[in-house]
Amino acid sequence: MYWMIKAGIQNSVALLPGPISHRVYYAIQRRFGGLRSIQVEDKLRQGVEVAGHAARNGLEVAGARVLEVGTGRRLNLPLSLWLQGAREITTVDLHTYLRPELVQEDLRQIRDQRGRVEALFGPRLDRARLRKLLVLADNFNLDRLLDVCSIRYLSPADAANLALADGAIDLHVSYEVFEHIPGATLEAILREGARVLSAQGLLVHYIDFSDHFSHSDPAIGPINFLQYGDRAFGLLAGNRYMYMNRLRLDDFRGLYARAGQRVLEQVAAPDSETAGRLAQGQLKLAPAFAAKSHDVLATLNAWLVSRPEATPA
Template sequence: MHWKTKALIQNLLSILPSQISYEVYYKVQRICGGLRRVNPIIGIKDGITIVRCIEGVEKSVDDKVFVEVGTGRTIIIPITLWLCGASRIITVDLNPYLKNELIQEELNFIRCNKDAVLKMFGNSVNQKQFNERFDTIVRGKLDINGFMKESQIEYIAPSDARKLHVCDKTIDYHISNNVFEHVPLEVMSQILSEGKRMLKDDGLMVHRIDFSDHFSHSDHRIPTINFLQYSEEQWLRYAGNRYMYHNRARIDEFEEIMENAGLKIIDKKLEIDQNAVRLIKSGLKLDKRFAGKPDEINSVLNDLVVATKV
């Protein structure tokens, strides 16, 4: 589907009253969008990448407490963290998007593709505990509520990650996956400050941001930096709705916000789209907000940032 057609549909659906709009949008995604076939592989990969980043700075996830910002429709990231040893995962979302039928389908997928999923994890530090937890999924005896209780995954929605009922300095890791690109920059800054309040002094922030134009995920005719060509006003006309809002912040702005929130970046895993770099060098005209930035900064596809409190 052409991205402008998709933008039009999203804009039309977003003017319906919230509850109806959410339900209709979900149905559309289930029938002809990204939720047609449930496949948790990407979510498991993202969860494992978060775990490996934590281990990469000599920390462990074993017996640790996580707060995840922006759950979305499923809990595949919390499930992955639990399998890897986390003791408690509080996952919060401003919107109650979670769907039990999707969680069920993801768990069924894991059951039916047991060997392939096991291979993704490799050997974990605590193999006995991992096997026991994996068996809980494979046996499939629990309903979703029972499973969430067993795995200590606490879903809180609607709940704003700018203000959570979690005590000071009680969590080990504050994480998010594909969330910060969707919130206004001042909100991002407030979420980080709240995260810092909850983090233990030796805790970590691990945030993954997708800097690409999300329309390019389904319309492969446009480049990942397509949206950088538009003025703020033009872009908001296409995507200034609850389904596609993207702040278009580049990695330099994101890092500045982290530093201003009193955080120190200690590691990052960047992916740069070389095709985007080539397009800019060959004359693609960017909006003035981006035109003065280095091509590589504008072309960052995604980043996983690990930060500590200063």
Template sequence: MTLQREIIACKGFAAMDWRIKALAFRALELPGGAHAHYFLQRHVTRNWPRRSTTLDSLAGIARRVVEDYARHIGGMPASVLEVGAGRDLAVPLALRRLGVSKVIACDVERLGKLDLIQHAANRLLAGQLQLRSWDELEQFGVKYLAPHYVSPDDETVDCSCSNEVLEHVPADQLAFLLKGLRAITKGITTHSIDYSDHYARSDKSVSRLNFLRYSDKEWRPFNSGKQYVNRLRHSDYVRMFKEAGFTILEESSVAGESPPDLKIADRFKNYDAADLFAIKGRIIAR
């Protein structure tokens, strides 16, 4: 895709009908799509580099991770693994500032970019880090592994975590991921999960529970790799953590409002209302 064609395709991308956006994400799976996707995020929706308010919020996520560890284990974890570290590794940087000696940031795709990491570091580390290479990042205490799938053969860590990542993992891969985390996590694993329809973020005409009306077959055309969500509900995650061998220490969810005209697909009819209509949740396990 040429730069000119990218610019033309970008118009209205940030606030288009969700079905058209789903088709656009499908197109981004074609060769050259990864470059086009980043171009859209950086120059059209302007998600990158992140705003200071977003970076401050992610610093709060890092603080919550160490608070979870202190509450259930005590003290500061010496090592933390973040699953799904993204492009700027903001949470790992914030964890280092809080006193975590070693942070492993992993992702199934190599999304990290040094200039974005530097931008995040300028905000979160107050100029303490000047990056010229990935080696310097590792010397600082953040090891970046991507592409990488967590497995029982990985090095052990005191704590593992993720922030709005698990909902993007297919159920079979999630089971494998949780077993890997169970094998390598010595202390606790702590996760924030978004259970809502992500297309509602840009199309305000649909609810955050819109995807519950579709069967798996009906939803499949809209569920591209760039915007994949597994549609699992809170109880599914709790069950899968237990099946992986974890003991649940804390779990909570927040229910959204169900639109009065929402017709629920058969797949979801056996869930109770609070579970079905949850839009976010947290799980801490050991």
């Protein structure tokens, strides 16, 4: 099966010493994986969605101080929020995966697809900022970009232990990050988020519960990984590059409650095809997952907008 070969390669690369391992894994992703061709629009859209969820819950991105958990290789979520008027964005990552050449490629795409980018942001776009950004597309320098766009990249930095003052941010965000972090660390990240959040602040997170191997292997379905127990799945794919906690929506709700987060908005729905296959008993499930409802099992992603319990609304 293709996904097992992929997991085996990731496991092997993860065994190499730190910097060499990162370089080899990046080269593989660029040559054969998800970084072969990048699309700036997809990632900018994430920021538009974050801003929409924040606004619906009473917080405008324009003027907000943002913290992004899990920068990854590119800066598109911070850039997207800056283009919508965010005052400053701190983006933190445990690992220094950021690649200037990818950021430059994203800027060039923004320049070349300017009309589409303007349409994507609509009235939220700060046009003066877009003009400033486009100057950098032709004359790229990462430090200058960070400076112009009021983005602070902290790495290595742990979102569970931030060098930020109490109340220093208004919006705590991530996109497709929480499914990659162990539950106990997530609780610590949410508690630390509550500490650094201002009184009217919000947390807006998008979580992808699907088996990420199914994104590149059409032979498996989106909850294929739920057929394995923890030990077996850890042996198959428990490397640092593809770690998935496999927590489902109900687990996240429990975790948010334990961390003192009140969920203001949840956007999530069961996938009908997966729900149908579960109803027909077509999917094998490990005992820990078999006990869950079909609706929970078939829910493949969610937006969770929350605020610490103690904070007055």
